[in-house]
Amino acid sequence: MSETVSRRDFFKISGGVAAGVGLAVSGMAAHSAEAAVNTSTNLPYRSKPIANIRTMKTNDPVHFAYPDSASPCVAIKTGNPVPGGIGPDKDIIAYSTQCTHHGCPVSYDPKEKSFKCPCHFSLFDAEKQGQVICGQAPTKLPQIVLEYDTKSGSIFAVSVIGLIYGRQANIL
Template sequence: MSEDQKRSDRHRDGLARRDFLRIGGMAGLAAGTALPKRLAPTEAAAAEAPRYPVVDVAPLTKLEPGTTVDFSYPDSDSPSLLVRLDGPADGGIGPNESVVAFSLLCTHKGCPLNFKSERNMLICPCHWSSFDPAKAGRLVIGQASDPLPQITLRITDGIVQAVGVSGLIYGRHTNII
Protein backbone atom coordinates (compact mmCIF):
# COMPACT_ATOMS: atom_id res chain seq x y z
CA MET A 1 0.00 0.00 0.00
CA SER A 2 1.38 3.42 -0.94
CA GLU A 3 1.85 6.24 1.58
CA ASP A 4 -0.93 8.18 -0.14
CA GLN A 5 -3.36 5.26 0.25
CA LYS A 6 -2.44 4.86 3.96
CA ARG A 7 -3.07 8.59 4.58
CA SER A 8 -6.42 8.37 2.79
CA ASP A 9 -7.50 5.34 4.87
CA ARG A 10 -6.53 7.06 8.14
CA HIS A 11 -8.51 10.16 7.13
CA ARG A 12 -11.62 8.04 6.30
CA ASP A 13 -11.35 6.14 9.62
CA GLY A 14 -11.14 9.45 11.50
CA LEU A 15 -14.29 10.77 9.83
CA ALA A 16 -16.19 7.56 10.60
CA ARG A 17 -15.26 7.78 14.33
CA ARG A 18 -16.36 11.46 14.55
CA ASP A 19 -19.69 10.65 12.84
CA PHE A 20 -20.23 7.80 15.28
CA LEU A 21 -19.59 10.02 18.31
CA ARG A 22 -21.85 12.79 16.96
CA ILE A 23 -24.74 10.43 16.23
CA GLY A 24 -24.26 8.71 19.59
CA GLY A 25 -24.46 12.07 21.35
CA MET A 26 -27.69 12.97 19.54
CA ALA A 27 -29.17 9.61 20.48
CA GLY A 28 -28.41 10.38 24.11
CA LEU A 29 -30.23 13.73 23.79
CA ALA A 30 -33.16 12.08 22.05
CA ALA A 31 -33.46 9.68 24.97
CA GLY A 32 -33.99 12.73 27.18
CA THR A 33 -31.04 12.17 29.44
CA ALA A 34 -29.44 15.56 28.85
CA LEU A 35 -32.51 17.79 28.12
CA PRO A 36 -33.62 20.40 30.64
CA LYS A 37 -37.05 19.80 32.19
CA ARG A 38 -39.85 21.13 30.00
CA LEU A 39 -43.05 22.53 31.52
CA ALA A 40 -46.27 20.68 30.80
CA PRO A 41 -48.71 22.84 28.74
CA THR A 42 -50.88 23.64 31.78
CA GLU A 43 -47.82 24.60 33.85
CA ALA A 44 -46.58 26.85 31.05
CA ALA A 45 -49.99 28.55 30.73
CA ALA A 46 -50.08 29.14 34.48
CA ALA A 47 -46.58 30.60 34.41
CA GLU A 48 -47.58 33.05 31.64
CA ALA A 49 -50.95 34.06 33.15
CA PRO A 50 -50.97 37.52 34.71
CA ARG A 51 -50.95 37.51 38.50
CA TYR A 52 -54.02 39.50 39.50
CA PRO A 53 -54.32 40.87 43.01
CA VAL A 54 -57.18 39.90 45.31
CA VAL A 55 -59.05 43.06 46.33
CA ASP A 56 -61.94 43.32 48.81
CA VAL A 57 -64.76 45.31 47.19
CA ALA A 58 -67.77 45.16 49.53
CA PRO A 59 -69.60 42.99 52.07
CA LEU A 60 -72.24 40.97 50.25
CA THR A 61 -74.89 41.91 52.85
CA LYS A 62 -74.57 45.59 51.87
CA LEU A 63 -75.41 44.97 48.23
CA GLU A 64 -79.11 45.56 47.79
CA PRO A 65 -80.48 45.44 44.22
CA GLY A 66 -79.44 48.63 42.41
CA THR A 67 -76.43 49.23 44.67
CA THR A 68 -73.19 50.32 42.99
CA VAL A 69 -69.68 50.41 44.44
CA ASP A 70 -66.80 52.32 42.87
CA PHE A 71 -63.40 50.72 43.24
CA SER A 72 -60.12 50.41 41.35
CA TYR A 73 -58.83 47.20 39.83
CA PRO A 74 -56.29 45.76 39.22
CA ASP A 75 -54.50 48.96 40.28
CA SER A 76 -55.32 52.51 41.33
CA ASP A 77 -55.29 53.80 37.71
CA SER A 78 -58.14 51.54 36.64
CA PRO A 79 -61.58 52.77 37.76
CA SER A 80 -64.14 49.98 38.03
CA LEU A 81 -67.71 49.59 39.14
CA LEU A 82 -69.52 46.81 40.96
CA VAL A 83 -73.27 46.69 40.53
CA ARG A 84 -75.98 44.45 41.88
CA LEU A 85 -78.62 44.11 39.20
CA ASP A 86 -82.28 43.19 39.64
CA GLY A 87 -81.83 39.82 37.96
CA PRO A 88 -79.23 37.27 36.92
CA ALA A 89 -76.23 38.38 34.88
CA ASP A 90 -73.61 36.59 32.81
CA GLY A 91 -70.67 35.97 35.13
CA GLY A 92 -72.69 37.17 38.11
CA ILE A 93 -72.19 35.94 41.67
CA GLY A 94 -74.18 36.17 44.89
CA PRO A 95 -77.99 36.24 45.20
CA ASN A 96 -79.55 35.22 41.90
CA GLU A 97 -76.10 35.63 40.29
CA SER A 98 -76.83 39.35 40.11
CA VAL A 99 -73.55 40.92 41.25
CA VAL A 100 -71.11 41.90 38.50
CA ALA A 101 -68.26 44.35 38.00
CA PHE A 102 -66.60 46.04 35.02
CA SER A 103 -63.83 48.38 34.06
CA LEU A 104 -65.38 51.83 33.85
CA LEU A 105 -63.25 52.96 30.90
CA CYS A 106 -65.16 53.00 27.64
CA THR A 107 -63.56 50.75 25.04
CA HIS A 108 -63.96 53.45 22.36
CA LYS A 109 -61.72 56.23 23.67
CA GLY A 110 -61.52 55.62 27.38
CA CYS A 111 -64.13 58.01 28.83
CA PRO A 112 -65.42 56.95 32.27
CA LEU A 113 -68.89 55.40 31.99
CA ASN A 114 -71.96 56.09 34.12
CA PHE A 115 -74.37 53.45 35.35
CA LYS A 116 -77.97 54.36 34.57
CA SER A 117 -80.09 52.24 36.89
CA GLU A 118 -83.36 53.12 35.15
CA ARG A 119 -82.02 51.49 31.99
CA ASN A 120 -79.65 48.96 33.61
CA MET A 121 -76.92 50.18 31.25
CA LEU A 122 -73.41 51.53 31.48
CA ILE A 123 -73.42 54.60 29.24
CA CYS A 124 -70.55 56.70 27.91
CA PRO A 125 -71.03 60.48 28.20
CA CYS A 126 -68.58 61.17 25.36
CA HIS A 127 -70.17 59.46 22.35
CA TRP A 128 -73.01 57.54 23.97
CA SER A 129 -71.88 53.96 23.64
CA SER A 130 -74.04 51.73 25.86
CA PHE A 131 -72.93 48.49 27.46
CA ASP A 132 -75.12 45.82 29.04
CA PRO A 133 -73.86 44.67 32.46
CA ALA A 134 -76.24 41.69 32.43
CA LYS A 135 -74.65 40.38 29.21
CA ALA A 136 -70.96 40.43 30.15
CA GLY A 137 -70.58 44.10 29.16
CA ARG A 138 -71.74 43.58 25.58
CA LEU A 139 -71.93 46.70 23.42
CA VAL A 140 -75.59 47.54 22.76
CA ILE A 141 -75.15 50.67 20.68
CA GLY A 142 -72.48 53.26 19.95
CA GLN A 143 -69.07 53.83 18.45
CA ALA A 144 -67.14 51.35 20.60
CA SER A 145 -66.46 47.97 19.06
CA ASP A 146 -65.41 45.85 22.03
CA PRO A 147 -67.35 44.78 25.11
CA LEU A 148 -66.34 46.12 28.49
CA PRO A 149 -63.67 44.16 30.36
CA GLN A 150 -65.46 42.23 33.10
CA ILE A 151 -63.93 41.93 36.55
CA THR A 152 -63.97 38.38 37.87
CA LEU A 153 -65.55 38.27 41.33
CA ARG A 154 -65.73 35.74 44.13
CA ILE A 155 -67.14 35.67 47.65
CA THR A 156 -64.86 34.89 50.57
CA ASP A 157 -66.23 34.97 54.13
CA GLY A 158 -69.09 37.20 53.01
CA ILE A 159 -66.84 39.70 51.21
CA VAL A 160 -67.07 40.24 47.47
CA GLN A 161 -63.56 40.21 46.09
CA ALA A 162 -62.10 41.10 42.69
CA VAL A 163 -59.68 38.45 41.48
CA GLY A 164 -59.16 38.95 37.73
CA VAL A 165 -60.17 40.68 34.51
CA SER A 166 -61.64 39.21 31.35
CA GLY A 167 -60.77 41.43 28.38
CA LEU A 168 -58.22 44.18 27.87
CA ILE A 169 -58.66 47.43 29.81
CA TYR A 170 -58.71 50.52 27.58
CA GLY A 171 -55.29 52.02 26.83
CA ARG A 172 -53.28 49.04 28.03
CA HIS A 173 -51.17 46.43 26.32
CA THR A 174 -51.57 44.18 29.34
CA ASN A 175 -53.95 44.54 32.28
CA ILE A 176 -51.15 44.12 34.82
CA ILE A 177 -48.56 46.88 34.34
Protein backbone atom coordinates in the same frame (compact mmCIF):
# COMPACT_ATOMS: atom_id res chain seq x y z
CA MET B 1 -44.95 32.60 -29.03
CA SER B 2 -48.32 32.72 -27.42
CA GLU B 3 -49.65 30.04 -25.14
CA THR B 4 -53.29 29.20 -25.03
CA VAL B 5 -55.07 27.58 -22.15
CA SER B 6 -58.16 25.54 -22.81
CA ARG B 7 -61.30 26.43 -20.91
CA ARG B 8 -61.08 23.11 -19.05
CA ASP B 9 -57.45 23.73 -18.05
CA PHE B 10 -58.32 27.28 -17.01
CA PHE B 11 -60.99 26.02 -14.62
CA LYS B 12 -58.66 23.31 -13.32
CA ILE B 13 -55.96 25.88 -12.63
CA SER B 14 -58.27 28.52 -11.18
CA GLY B 15 -60.08 25.89 -9.12
CA GLY B 16 -56.77 24.74 -7.71
CA VAL B 17 -55.76 28.30 -6.92
CA ALA B 18 -59.13 28.98 -5.30
CA ALA B 19 -58.86 25.79 -3.27
CA GLY B 20 -55.36 26.80 -2.20
CA VAL B 21 -56.55 30.26 -1.21
CA GLY B 22 -59.50 28.70 0.59
CA LEU B 23 -57.21 26.39 2.52
CA ALA B 24 -54.92 29.29 3.38
CA VAL B 25 -57.86 31.40 4.53
CA SER B 26 -59.37 28.56 6.54
CA GLY B 27 -55.93 27.96 7.99
CA MET B 28 -55.77 31.62 8.96
CA ALA B 29 -59.27 31.38 10.45
CA ALA B 30 -58.25 28.33 12.41
CA HIS B 31 -55.12 30.14 13.52
CA SER B 32 -57.17 33.20 14.52
CA ALA B 33 -59.60 31.03 16.46
CA GLU B 34 -56.65 29.39 18.17
CA ALA B 35 -55.12 32.78 18.90
CA ALA B 36 -58.43 33.96 20.34
CA VAL B 37 -58.57 30.93 22.58
CA ASN B 38 -54.99 31.39 23.62
CA THR B 39 -55.28 35.03 24.62
CA SER B 40 -55.85 34.19 28.26
CA THR B 41 -52.80 34.96 30.29
CA ASN B 42 -51.51 34.14 33.70
CA LEU B 43 -51.02 37.70 34.81
CA PRO B 44 -50.28 38.08 38.52
CA TYR B 45 -53.71 39.39 39.48
CA ARG B 46 -54.13 39.89 43.18
CA SER B 47 -57.29 39.20 45.09
CA LYS B 48 -58.78 42.45 46.38
CA PRO B 49 -61.81 42.84 48.67
CA ILE B 50 -64.21 45.33 47.09
CA ALA B 51 -67.55 45.00 48.89
CA ASN B 52 -69.72 42.80 51.05
CA ILE B 53 -72.74 40.93 49.78
CA ARG B 54 -74.71 41.83 52.90
CA THR B 55 -74.42 45.55 52.30
CA MET B 56 -74.90 45.66 48.52
CA LYS B 57 -78.23 46.99 47.37
CA THR B 58 -79.91 46.38 44.04
CA ASN B 59 -78.87 48.96 41.45
CA ASP B 60 -76.63 50.79 43.91
CA PRO B 61 -73.16 50.77 42.27
CA VAL B 62 -70.07 50.11 44.37
CA HIS B 63 -67.03 51.87 42.96
CA PHE B 64 -63.55 50.47 43.34
CA ALA B 65 -60.26 50.30 41.45
CA TYR B 66 -58.77 47.12 40.01
CA PRO B 67 -56.22 45.75 39.25
CA ASP B 68 -54.57 49.04 40.29
CA SER B 69 -55.53 52.54 41.37
CA ALA B 70 -55.52 53.82 37.77
CA SER B 71 -58.31 51.48 36.71
CA PRO B 72 -61.79 52.54 37.90
CA CYS B 73 -64.41 49.81 38.13
CA VAL B 74 -67.89 49.30 39.46
CA ALA B 75 -69.78 46.36 40.95
CA ILE B 76 -73.54 46.16 40.47
CA LYS B 77 -76.19 44.00 42.06
CA THR B 78 -78.61 43.94 39.14
CA GLY B 79 -81.42 42.08 40.87
CA ASN B 80 -81.51 39.47 38.08
CA PRO B 81 -79.27 36.44 37.53
CA VAL B 82 -76.58 37.41 35.02
CA PRO B 83 -73.86 35.48 33.18
CA GLY B 84 -70.83 35.40 35.46
CA GLY B 85 -72.86 36.82 38.32
CA ILE B 86 -71.95 35.85 41.87
CA GLY B 87 -73.78 35.73 45.17
CA PRO B 88 -76.82 33.71 46.24
CA ASP B 89 -78.84 35.28 43.42
CA LYS B 90 -76.02 35.24 40.85
CA ASP B 91 -76.79 38.90 40.23
CA ILE B 92 -73.57 40.68 41.23
CA ILE B 93 -71.20 41.60 38.44
CA ALA B 94 -68.43 44.12 37.91
CA TYR B 95 -66.84 46.00 35.03
CA SER B 96 -64.14 48.46 34.17
CA THR B 97 -65.80 51.86 33.81
CA GLN B 98 -63.45 53.04 31.08
CA CYS B 99 -65.18 53.05 27.72
CA THR B 100 -63.49 50.77 25.22
CA HIS B 101 -63.71 53.47 22.53
CA HIS B 102 -61.56 56.29 23.90
CA GLY B 103 -61.53 55.59 27.61
CA CYS B 104 -64.17 58.03 28.83
CA PRO B 105 -65.82 57.14 32.15
CA VAL B 106 -69.10 55.30 31.62
CA SER B 107 -71.92 55.62 34.12
CA TYR B 108 -74.56 53.12 35.18
CA ASP B 109 -78.21 53.71 34.36
CA PRO B 110 -80.25 51.66 36.86
CA LYS B 111 -83.45 51.97 34.83
CA GLU B 112 -81.94 50.60 31.64
CA LYS B 113 -79.38 48.41 33.43
CA SER B 114 -76.81 49.70 31.01
CA PHE B 115 -73.65 51.78 31.02
CA LYS B 116 -73.64 55.03 29.07
CA CYS B 117 -70.62 56.81 27.70
CA PRO B 118 -70.98 60.60 27.66
CA CYS B 119 -68.32 61.17 25.02
CA HIS B 120 -69.70 59.44 21.91
CA PHE B 121 -72.81 57.81 23.37
CA SER B 122 -71.88 54.14 23.37
CA LEU B 123 -74.17 51.91 25.43
CA PHE B 124 -73.16 48.70 27.18
CA ASP B 125 -75.46 46.02 28.61
CA ALA B 126 -74.82 45.49 32.32
CA GLU B 127 -76.73 42.21 32.34
CA LYS B 128 -75.04 40.73 29.29
CA GLN B 129 -71.40 40.85 30.28
CA GLY B 130 -70.99 44.46 29.23
CA GLN B 131 -71.61 43.86 25.54
CA VAL B 132 -72.03 46.83 23.26
CA ILE B 133 -75.67 47.75 22.61
CA CYS B 134 -74.84 50.60 20.25
CA GLY B 135 -72.28 53.28 19.56
CA GLN B 136 -68.67 53.47 18.50
CA ALA B 137 -67.17 51.26 21.20
CA PRO B 138 -65.36 48.38 19.47
CA THR B 139 -65.67 45.83 22.25
CA LYS B 140 -67.60 45.10 25.42
CA LEU B 141 -66.54 46.50 28.77
CA PRO B 142 -63.82 44.48 30.47
CA GLN B 143 -65.44 42.32 33.12
CA ILE B 144 -63.93 42.07 36.57
CA VAL B 145 -64.04 38.49 37.77
CA LEU B 146 -65.49 38.29 41.27
CA GLU B 147 -65.51 35.69 44.00
CA TYR B 148 -67.14 35.80 47.40
CA ASP B 149 -66.73 34.18 50.76
CA THR B 150 -69.96 32.52 51.82
CA LYS B 151 -69.16 32.94 55.53
CA SER B 152 -68.15 36.58 55.67
CA GLY B 153 -69.98 37.77 52.54
CA SER B 154 -66.82 39.52 51.35
CA ILE B 155 -66.58 40.01 47.60
CA PHE B 156 -63.18 39.90 45.96
CA ALA B 157 -61.98 41.07 42.56
CA VAL B 158 -59.65 38.37 41.31
CA SER B 159 -58.96 39.00 37.60
CA VAL B 160 -60.13 40.74 34.45
CA ILE B 161 -61.69 39.40 31.26
CA GLY B 162 -60.84 41.71 28.37
CA LEU B 163 -58.30 44.44 27.92
CA ILE B 164 -58.69 47.63 29.93
CA TYR B 165 -58.71 50.71 27.69
CA GLY B 166 -55.30 52.15 26.84
CA ARG B 167 -53.33 49.17 28.07
CA GLN B 168 -51.27 46.52 26.36
CA ALA B 169 -51.69 44.29 29.38
CA ASN B 170 -54.03 44.70 32.33
CA ILE B 171 -51.17 44.46 34.82
CA LEU B 172 -48.80 47.38 34.22
